[in-house]
Amino acid sequence: MSEKAHVTTARRLVETLVMNGIDRVFCVPGESYLAVLDALADVTDRIQVITCRHEAGAANMAEAYGKLTGRPGVCMVTRGPGATHASIGVHTAHQDSTPMILFVGQIAISDRGRGAFQEVDYREVFGGLAKWATELETSTRTVEVVERAFATALQGRMGPVVIALPEDVLEADGGPAAIRPVTPARSALDPAFVAEVGSHLAKAERPLLVLGGSGWTQEATTAIGDWAERIGLPLALSFRRKDLISNDRPNYVGDLGLGPNPALVQRVRDADLIIAVGARLGENPTQGYTLLDREVTPTSLIHIHPGPEELGRVWPPLMSAAADVSLAALALSEIEPGRTWHDQANAGHAAWEVFTTPIPVTGAANMSECMAHLRAVLPADAIITNGAGNYAAWLHRFFPHTAMHTQLAPTSGAMGYGYPAAVAAKCLYPDRDVICVAGDGEYLMTGQELATAVQYGINTVTVIVDNGTYGTIRMHQERDYPGRVIATDLKNPDFVQYARAFGAFGIRCETTQGFPAALAAARNAGQPAIVHLITSAEDIAPGRTITGLRGG
Structure with missing residues (x-):
């Protein structure tokens, strides 16, 4: 290509991602950034594009990538609903101090202010969620803006950056090329x-x-x-x-x-x-x-x-x-x-x-014993993921970690994080065990990403802890308003059949004694797998029962 050849904004953007070591992009495709997708088609030997089933899943995967690698996780979504769906991942990255860049397709600059289809002011919407939210308004500054995004995400307290990409800018002249990767500034102690x-x-x-x-x-x-x-x-x-x-x-x-x-x-x-x-x-x-x-x-x-x-x-x-x-x-x-x-x-x-020695419970499946077994059989480098919910208290208390980069969990308290995080982790480290421990309510918020795992052969194992309730809210409800249960009961699917419908493996477990065999079957399935673990809502949290919360 000659010196004067036209290189579009979309291609300069992708070149800059490659220059900075990005090897995965998590996305839900959209017509607003087709030019970027077309540019990515030329670098599939360097960047794997993972197509997700919901923008929240894609954003959570990017956040998990940032946690594991120390490089910004990259997520791409379309304008309007795509961006607002992805906002939960941006919020988690902000709360968890995780480097991340969210690229959002945007309406044409010429249509701004008209209330155009899916028009959103991203600086305003993401201003309080991200370290920096901007819009690429001048195509020749593409590399400048993307490099600033990397520096902002990585320097000081790490966090997310949001860049809106007007569709008419993406086909324009992208300006000068990147020269070298961004090296974040680091301050030392006096x-x-x-x-x-x-x-x-x-x-x-x-x-x-x-x-x-x-x-x-x-x-x-x-x-x-x-x-x-x-x-x-x-x-x-x-x-x-x-x-x-x-x-x-x-x-x-x-x-x-x-x-x-x-x-x-x-x-x-x-x-x-x-x-x-x-x-x-x-x-x-x-x-x-x-x-x-x-x-x-x-x-x-x-x-x-x-x-x-x-x-x-x-x-x-x-x-x-x-x-x-x-x-x-x-x-x-x-x-x-x-x-x-x-x-x-x-x-x-x-x-x-x-404190971390297993404790007795009232139900047939003892989560403290199950989590202790999980630790006993997994290698030290196994990655454990979870989202939010009382079930996670059992995991955190009774599963010790002995190696770095083996815990993926949101300090933001975001439900729906655990399974997309597991998909991202297994995608990055296919030879390591990756186990997602998810609550029944939490899992179904992003469980459709099981389709993503099946599509790409990402063999995660998920233990769905099913007690038929939004456990954390139920615990507080029973404490503050004993016996007045409302809006916290759940009617769940048969998660074994759910897994099979996606082309994955599923197995049901109802007792502590049955957990080792169920877990082994899932780990050896050779495909994405679910262990449907039935627990009692009475065992609402370690050391707490519903009866006790009611004063019974």
């Missing part, structure tokens, strides 16, 4: 700051290290994990970040999620120094903003986060720094406090082991 952290740590009697957030490298988690273990520094993980550090480490004391170990809650309250790296210390890790005390944190909290806007947002700190979490972890792991806390760490880990 050595003087590290030294001061060391000084505070040396004086602490009851310290606690809390890790969370995104942007972690294996090198960094290994370094800070080894350091904390060597000095006996008790280490906790934030909500749905259980895979950052092996839970087998003798100084691991649990995760600060929903329904945490009371012993860990008390440990946080008693701590005279908390070093939080990457964790935002938002509503769920702080138990509804009650776990920390604003009158105490100015003398006890050292907060390190890549986004400066998160520092001092809720909790006034003793010290704070805006820094890349991995660079910060590597720097902190050089501190020699001159003392150790092994007794405290060992006691904390022992309390965690007691």
Whole structure:
């Protein structure tokens, strides 16, 4: 092709994706961005295009891709309803600090303001959900805008970017080509700051290290994990970040999620120094903003986060720094406090082991035993996904993680996340076990993506926990309005027949004793598979029953 040959905006966009290492695009096709799809047809040897059955599924897959790879997950949808359907994935990426780029087909620039078919102002709609929402209005700036999207998604606190693509711009001259991949800027800790952290740590009697957030490298988690273990520094993980550090480490004391170990809650309250790296210390890790005390944190909290806007947002700190979490972890792991806390760490880990030991239930299928079995038979690198719901409390409590990038779960609390996340994970890592644990209500929000899995031969295994109710809402309903059940009962399909209708494998399980064989059959099916696990709504959450909530 000559220097003066016309290269369209659509082709410049796709070239820039290739330049930046994107190897998957998750989409629902639309006529508003046909030119981009046509450009993707020329690079199928470098980018696999996964066609999904709903934009929420596609967006959740892109978000999961971002979590697993550290590169922006790319989702493409059409205008109007396509974009609003995909907004849930953008919200999750924002809440979970996940790099993601959503490309939205858009009406022609010449038709703006007329109330055109499916017209939406994406800057206005996504302004509060994304780190940056924009519209590509000048075709010759294509690479500039897409490169800025990569930089924005990856720098500071990671998050989503939304770019609207007017259909008349996509066929115009795309301007200059990309020269090199985007390299995100990373800020490190000042050595003087590290030294001061060391000084505070040396004086602490009851310290606690809390890790969370995104942007972690294996090198960094290994370094800070080894350091904390060597000095006996008790280490906790934030909500749905259980895979950052092996839970087998003798100084691991649990995760600060929903329904945490009371012993860990008390440990946080008693701590005279908390070093939080990457964790935002938002509503769920702080138990509804009650776990920390604003009158105490100015003398006890050292907060390190890549986004400066998160520092001092809720909790006034003793010290704070805006820094890349991995660079910060590597720097902190050089501190020699001159003392150790092994007794405290060992006691904390022992309390965690007691808390995660299976418990008795009233029903025939014991979720604590089933999740313990899941951990016992799966390899360490198996990826476990879930969405929102009380069923996830069983998974999080009784399934320990021992390897990085093995947990995909939304801190946003989004239902319907688990199955698309599993499809994305298995697509990326076909040789690894990928197990989705989903509630009956949660699964059907995106369960149609089973068709996507079958179409592309993505052999996920899904354990559908069926208790016939929206469990989390039912639990709160029984607590606040005992016996007055409304709008939470569910009439579910036979998920075995559901799976078979899609060309997948399905098996039903009603007891704890039957779970091992059912799981083995699903794992060995050689096709996407569902285990339909029947549980009792009475066992509404670990340690809680409906009867108990009613005071019976």
